[in-house]
Amino acid sequence: MLNDSDLSALFITLKLAVITTIILLIIGTPLAWWLARSRLRFKFLIEAVIALPLVLPPTVLGFYLLIALGPNGPIGGALQSLGGQPLAFTFTGLIIGSVFYSMPFVVQPLQSAFSAIGERPLEVAATLRASPLDRFFTVVVPLARPGFLTASVLGFAHTIGEFGVVLMIGGNIPGQTQVLSIAIYDHVEALEYSQAHWLSGGLLLLSFIMLMTVYALNRRFSLRNVSGIS
Amino acid sequence: MTIDARFKITRQNFTLDVNLTIPGKGISAIYGDSGCGKTTLLRAIAGLEKTPDGYLQVGDMLWQDGSFFVPPEKRSLGYVFQEPSLFTHLNVRRNLEYGLKRVPKTDCKVSLEQAVDLLSISHLLDRNSSELSGGERQRVAIARALATSPKILLMDEPLSALDLKRKQEIMPYLESLHDELKIPVLYVSHAPGEVARLADHLILLKDGKLKAAGKLDDMLTRLDLPLAHGDRAAALIHATVAGHDTEFNLTYLDFPGGRFTIAHKDLPVNHAVRLRVIARDVSLTSEHQSQTSILNIFPAVIEEITPEGNAQVMVRLLIQGIPLLARITRKSASLLKLTPGKKVFAQVKSVALLS
Structure with missing residues (x-):
């Protein structure tokens, strides 16, 4: 069945996905809110940048991140001159890569959920004495719950499934940066099909259960009026 | 405030x-x-x-x-x-x-x-x-x-x-x-x-x-405003219920210009009501008619007359200071020699109780 290195790959994968999802919700929520509300003319530029990982081969993203985070890159070099370590081939580097890679999967569901709410519920809340922050947490967040659920699950599942970015910037260091998808690849390369089956089957089942849960829950939510007022 | x-x-x-x-x-x-x-x-x-x-x-x-x-x-x-x-x-x-x-x-x-x-x-x-x-x-x-x-x-x-x-x-x-x-x-x-x-x-x-x-x-009732023109032009009168007539099933409504008699409404005495008198339901006579089916007749003074289309005029009247509108034909206005300041009698054919 699973050996120690498989288990540590599973643990690293889950840890990576959880941390990435949390970071993405924290930075993705204000970003999606801004994208949903802003009437700025250059908004489309930022939308396009965020959507890039959807179309770009992950190796391209990984390649550029590797250069940026490596000892000679702008970020890695800056860190090194400050006495830190370059981020390439570290778990932190993996997280940075995953955040970029999974960003559209978190930002886009949130943005469309925020857009669907529209201006009116916020105006209603304002006339009922709620400050902007109060309005966000007591009106927008509850009304955008399906969006938050979709964003979290897609961000999480997509991070679990990444391969190219991880391989480029994380390398394949067992116990540090080796994640499930790469462990599967290694097993197949070594013709260890039974272990590859265990890991692949497990991943397939996990992904299916997560998506099923999202769609089932969102179906229940969507019976409600999307605009948030009636 | x-x-x-x-x-x-x-x-x-x-x-x-x-x-x-x-x-x-x-x-x-x-x-x-x-x-x-x-x-x-x-x-x-x-x-x-x-x-x-x-x-x-x-x-x-x-x-x-x-x-x-x-x-x-x-x-x-x-x-x-x-x-x-x-x-x-x-x-x-x-x-x-x-x-x-x-x-x-x-x-x-x-x-x-x-x-x-x-x-x-x-x-x-x-x-x-x-x-x-x-x-x-x-x-x-x-x-x-x-x-x-x-x-x-x-x-x-x-x-x-x-x-x-x-x-x-x-x-x-x-x-x-x-x-x-x-x-x-x-x-x-x-x-x-x-x-x-x-x-x-x-x-x-x-x-x-x-x-x-x-x-x-x-x-x-201001004739310089669009509200006082057209089929729906009407005056608003504030009145209070003065009493009821049980024999003929009527209700009396008092306003500063007099008393309206309308079909019975189940309202307590002293209850405040709003009456709407549509301009086309008001006709004018120069003398008080006694042989008429109209119960609500009030002495009034003409304040202003403006044309209403080619054939009609809109007349603004005051009943003890309370404004009322009457829409009549230009011919009638001419026959009655209506001019501002002239005393007439306003016959109100029907009133609507708003509240």
Whole structure:
């Protein structure tokens, strides 16, 4: 069945996905809110940048991140001159890569959920004495719950499934940066099909259960009026 | 207390440019055709429409003066939107509490129970907002606004999204607001019937500009305004129930100019009512007719006459200072030699009781 290195790959994968999802919700929520509300003319530029990982081969993203985070890159070099370590081939580097890679999967569901709410519920809340922050947490967040659920699950599942970015910037260091998808690849390369089956089957089942849960829950939510007022 | 408002708001192909003083009590209707800027004016008063240049003082509260701008959540006002506005993620009770619990305790003058009672919605409290009918939703929305103990209530065509039956269901509550509330109400409407029933004052907007403003009964009969022309032109008379005649099944209504006799209405004596007298139901005679089926005949003085189309004229009369409109043919006006100042008798064929 699973050996120690498989288990540590599973643990690293889950840890990576959880941390990435949390970071993405924290930075993705204000970003999606801004994208949903802003009437700025250059908004489309930022939308396009965020959507890039959807179309770009992950190796391209990984390649550029590797250069940026490596000892000679702008970020890695800056860190090194400050006495830190370059981020390439570290778990932190993996997280940075995953955040970029999974960003559209978190930002886009949130943005469309925020857009669907529209201006009116916020105006209603304002006339009922709620400050902007109060309005966000007591009106927008509850009304955008399906969006938050979709964003979290897609961000999480997509991070679990990444391969190219991880391989480029994380390398394949067992116990540090080796994640499930790469462990599967290694097993197949070594013709260890039974272990590859265990890991692949497990991943397939996990992904299916997560998506099923999202769609089932969102179906229940969507019976409600999307605009948030009636 | 008065409300002083001055706004200049430019939107795509539309400019609202008004400077007005609104009485600090009673219901003031903001009236005009759609697109004349009624809603924009109300939104500007609420602070929902931010303008770089404007002035708004409500009683002793300064809400806007140029760049000084109090955001809507810091203005103690209630706002009832035209379309339904209940939060779907909260049930009726939590919708009502949403505003109430954000008002400082010291400012709370209206309790949840009072607001619930006034709109008769206690049976709806535990329901989901999506289960309510349109009329029930608007009643909850009005109660929710009142529960914040506002200093002024703003209503943006609260009935326009409802069908006739629902309108009639809500009307009595709006009338009771008029009687129970001590705060001024601004009521946006383009329905003359609603205005005649509810309003005390009228603010008439046209193409983003203030056309006229004043007491409703006066405004309805001012011949220089469009309200006093056309088939629906009518005067509004405030009267009180004086008594009933059991033999002929009649009700007597007294107003400062005399007494109306109408078919019996089940109303208590001294009850205040509004009467609508349509201009085409009023005819004029130079002498008091005695052999006539018309019961309501009043001596009046002609104040003003203006042409109404080619064949008719609109006459503004005063019955002891109370204005009335009569629409008659130009020929009759000529035969009777009607001129301003002439004494005549106004025969009122029918009156409508508005409340």
